[in-house]
Amino acid sequence: MQGRVATGVRRGLLVAVGVLYVISVPWYRRGGAEPDVWLGMPDWVAVAVVCYAAIAVLNSLAWLLSDVSDAPPDDGS
Amino acid sequence: MSQGSLGTVALGLYLALLVGVALVARRARRDLSPADHFLAARHLGVFVLFLTLYATAYSGNSLLGYPGEAYRRGFSWIMATGFMMSIVVVFHMLIPRLRPIATRHRFVTPGDWIRHRFGEGRSAVQLRVVVGVLMAVALGNFLLAQLIAMGLVAAEFTGGLLPYWAGVLGLAALILFYETLGGLRAVAWTDAAQGILMLVGLAALLAWLLGEVGGLDAVTRQVAAARPEAVAVPDAREKLNWASSIVLMGLASVVYPQAIQRVFAARDGAALKRSMALMTFMPLATTLVVTLIGIAAIPRLEHLGLLEADRVMPRLLTEWAAAGPAAAGLATLVFLGALAAIMSTADSVLLSLGAVMALDVFGRSSEEADTTRFGKRMAALGMLVAVAVALAPELRGTLWGLIELKMELLIQCVPAFLLALHWGRLRARPVLWGVLVGTLVAVALRLSGHTRIEGVHVGVLGLALNMLVAVTWTLRHDRESGAGRPA
Numbered sequence: 001m002q003g004r005v006a007t008g009v010r011r012g013l014l015v016a017v018g019v020l021y022v023i024s025v026p027w028y029r030r031g032g033a034e035p036d037v038w039l040g041m042p043d044w045v046a047v048a049v050v051c052y053a054a055i056a057v058l059n060s061l062a063w064l065l066s067d068v069s070d071a072p073p074d075d076g077s
Numbered sequence: 078m079s080q081g082s083l084g085t086v087a088l089g090l091y092l093a094l095l096v097g098v099a100l101v102a103r104r105a106r107r108d109l110s111p112a113d114h115f116l117a118a119r120h121l122g123v124f125v126l127f128l129t130l131y132a133t134a135y136s137g138n139s140l141l142g143y144p145g146e147a148y149r150r151g152f153s154w155i156m157a158t159g160f161m162m163s164i165v166v167v168f169h170m171l172i173p174r175l176r177p178i179a180t181r182h183r184f185v186t187p188g189d190w191i192r193h194r195f196g197e198g199r200s201a202v203q204l205r206v207v208v209g210v211l212m213a214v215a216l217g218n219f220l221l222a223q224l225i226a227m228g229l230v231a232a233e234f235t236g237g238l239l240p241y242w243a244g245v246l247g248l249a250a251l252i253l254f255y256e257t258l259g260g261l262r263a264v265a266w267t268d269a270a271q272g273i274l275m276l277v278g279l280a281a282l283l284a285w286l287l288g289e290v291g292g293l294d295a296v297t298r299q300v301a302a303a304r305p306e307a308v309a310v311p312d313a314r315e316k317l318n319w320a321s322s323i324v325l326m327g328l329a330s331v332v333y334p335q336a337i338q339r340v341f342a343a344r345d346g347a348a349l350k351r352s353m354a355l356m357t358f359m360p361l362a363t364t365l366v367v368t369l370i371g372i373a374a375i376p377r378l379e380h381l382g383l384l385e386a387d388r389v390m391p392r393l394l395t396e397w398a399a400a401g402p403a404a405a406g407l408a409t410l411v412f413l414g415a416l417a418a419i420m421s422t423a424d425s426v427l428l429s430l431g432a433v434m435a436l437d438v439f440g441r442s443s444e445e446a447d448t449t450r451f452g453k454r455m456a457a458l459g460m461l462v463a464v465a466v467a468l469a470p471e472l473r474g475t476l477w478g479l480i481e482l483k484m485e486l487l488i489q490c491v492p493a494f495l496l497a498l499h500w501g502r503l504r505a506r507p508v509l510w511g512v513l514v515g516t517l518v519a520v521a522l523r524l525s526g527h528t529r530i531e532g533v534h535v536g537v538l539g540l541a542l543n544m545l546v547a548v549t550w551t552l553r554h555d556r557e558s559g560a561g562r563p564a
Contacts, residue, residue: 014166014169017166021159021163021323024159025156025316025319025320026310026311026316027316029310030310031309031310031311031312031313031315031316032309032310032312033309033310034305034308034309035308035309035310037294037297037298039293040292040293040294040296040297041152041293041297042152042297042308042309042310044152044310045152045155045308048155048156048158048159049155049158049365051159052158052159052162052360052361052365053361055159055162055166055357056162056357056358056360056361059162059165059166059357060354060355060357060358061354062169063165063169063350063351063353063354063357064350064351064354066169066172066173066350067173067346068172068173068176068346068347068349068350069176069177069346070176070177070180070345070346071177071178071180071181072180072181073180073181073182073183
């Protein structure tokens with residue numbers, strides 16, 4: 001049961017990572033437009049940096065929830 | 078003491094440390110098996126595994142090339158932070174499925190997966206050899222790029238006391254020495270030291286640059302004044318290139334043989350997933366930092382005209398070193414960090430090259446000690462060829478088009494791993510033809526002068542065709558043979 005919940009949460013985190021990747025590219029702004037400064041950077045750069053920071057946190061959590069098991073070696077015996 | 082002398086002394090101490098690590102690694106050897114030499118007896122814990130993954134993923138190009146790219150392209154190079162992070166994201170598709178199979182069947186190289194998944198039929202053997210050759214070519218060109226960078230950095234670092242050719246020869250010989258002596262154990266331990274050096278050096282350089290200018294806000298305003306297009310929103314083609322780079326790097330980098338071998342070399346699954354959980358933050362600590370360094374260089378170096386990308390970092394460090402003895406010491410640390418990044422990638426690549434050639438291309442057994450010796454000889458041969466090319470500018474010029482192909486080639490191996498892990502019906506022959514078609518298209522486009530089409534990398538286009546061939550052929554075969562139908 002706990003494993004199923006972890007798998008579901010992990011999938012949700014990875015979907016969120018995908019969405020953040022799409023948002024990180026400034027599709028929402030016209031090319032060549034002059035940006036405002038936000039967090040010390042052009043606004044579209046700040047959005048990308050915030051997305052990548054969020055991806056790092058969510059992806060890290062997804063790794064901690066993932067099941068990377070070790071099967072015992074097959075010795076042929 | 079001059080900057081060149083300081084650099085030479087620091088280089089000597091660093092190289093002596095590497096020799097010491099190699100000797101300790103040699104003493105830790107358990108036996109002569111390929112698993113012990115190429116995978117450190119599958120015993121890498123979280124700390125060493127994380128640092129060796131880090132030092133291997135971030136090459137000389139990350140530390141020297143990326144600041145230069147950011148300087149030339151402006152803020153749009155923020156995409157590099159995204160595409161380096163995508164590698165750790167795409168690994169979710171590979172590691173949880175591959176790791177249990179790899180431990181059960183004691184895989185040593187990527188080809189062991191192909192052998193296990195597709196069997197020993199004619200098409201399967203051909204697929205293993207073709208994938209092995211593609212990986213070996215990509216590894217060879219990684220190695221060559223690192224050797225050239227090593228020679229250039231060593232010459233810059235020692236103020237010309239160590240000329241380019243001596244840097245290439247000397248450092249290549251040292252890498253071959255410690256890799257032959259200690260295998261992955263020596264490589265991983267030296268990577269750990271090199272990874273720490275890289276992080277410390279970069280943090281110091283960024284702190285100096287931002288402190289000089291007065292913070293990030295001031296940098297952005299100065300860049301906007303000096304070069305307005307560097308802060309402007311990218312055009313449609315650049316946005317497509319951004320997305321395409323995330324796909325290309327994410328997919329191609331998870332089939333790096335040296336990365337796959339580290340998946341096999343982890344002590345256990347828990348060590349592997351914790352290392353990955355840490356690795357996901359490293360683009361913020363490294364790629365974002367070098368991008369900001371390159372951008373901060375725009376107002377400082379704009380008066381020199383648009384510099385070659387690889388000249389930006391050395392120029393900044395030379396300026397920094399002139400600011401006083403403490404700054405000279407820190408600049409030396411950054412140079413050493415860059416050299417460490419280059420050497421740590423070169424040693425990992427060399428080790429994997431020997432393993433892939435011996436086991437995957439020549440089909441040697443992973444159980445015999447003789448395979449380890451054969452792999453070492455293959456690595457030595459690869460190093461000899463790469464050194465010869467690095468020292469011959471006319472050869473380098475001729476081969477440059479092929480050298481730049483590495484990611485486009487590697488990404489064609491993706492269906493044999495990611496698709497084959499997740500789709501049980503996939504067959505060897507369609508994958509083989511898909512790889513051949515994708516590679517042919519990517520190479521032909523690249524050699525005809527096209528690196529991207531409307532911002533999309535030719536390797537990504539080749540992969541789309543590659544997957545199409547593999548999937549449609551498999552489905553058609555299933556339909557004709559009646560397989561896959563419900564009973």
